[in-house]
Amino acid sequence: MTFPGRGDLGAVKIRLRRDWSPTLVRTIEEAVTCDDGCEFYRAEATPAVGAVDGYGGPGPPYALLQGRFVGVAGGIEGEAPVVERGYACLIGKGPDFFIAVRSHEEWGRAHAVFGVVESGMETxxxxxxxxxxHRETWGQTNVTVLDEKLSFTTSIVRE
Known part of the structure; x- marks a missing residue:
């Protein structure tokens, strides 16, 4: 992922994990060449020690960077791994996804993990x-949304 017009941001390289989500990874490889419409819109910092949300988990904030891949849909295949820092995961059946800023054992195996940040986690x-x-409320969940959406482009590097 690169961020057009944002030379101050480094690239984020995600290694796709076919062993965890083969069909979803194939869909991503076929559909994701984001030149337009792919963006990050939610940015949740790591919660303070002891912060507890209305569901009993840590937060808010929820330690993730959330965005949208145009044209991607999928779901959990087999037994998904527990979300760890740097994992890229689909939300529901997509096209929304997140990159975990910290590990989320409290979410169990509820998300399809399709990749791992290989470089650029500092970005x-x-x-x-x-x-x-700024803060918003989505349903019963308090979230932190970017003041301005952050567009990104992608390319698939075949190894």
Whole structure:
């Protein structure tokens, strides 16, 4: 992932994990060449020690960077791994996804994990911790949303 017009941000490289989500990874490889419409819109910093949300888990904030891949849909295949820091996961059946800023044992195996940040986690951390944002409530969940959506482009590097 790269961020057009944002030379101050480094690239984020996600290694796709066919062993965890083969069909979803194939869909991503076929559909995701984001030149338009792919963006991050939610940035949740790491919660303070002891912070507890209305569901009994840590937060808010929820330690993630959330965005949207245009044209991607999928779901959990087999037994998904527990979300760890740096994992890229689909939300529901997509096209929304997140990159975990910290591990989330409390979520169990509820998300399809399709990749792991191989390099550029410092960019993810910077966006989640430092970019201007504001609070909103989605249903019963308090969230932290970027003041301005952050567009990104992607390319698939075949190894």
């Amino acid at each position: 993810v951390d910077r966006i989640a911790e430092e970019f201007p944002r």
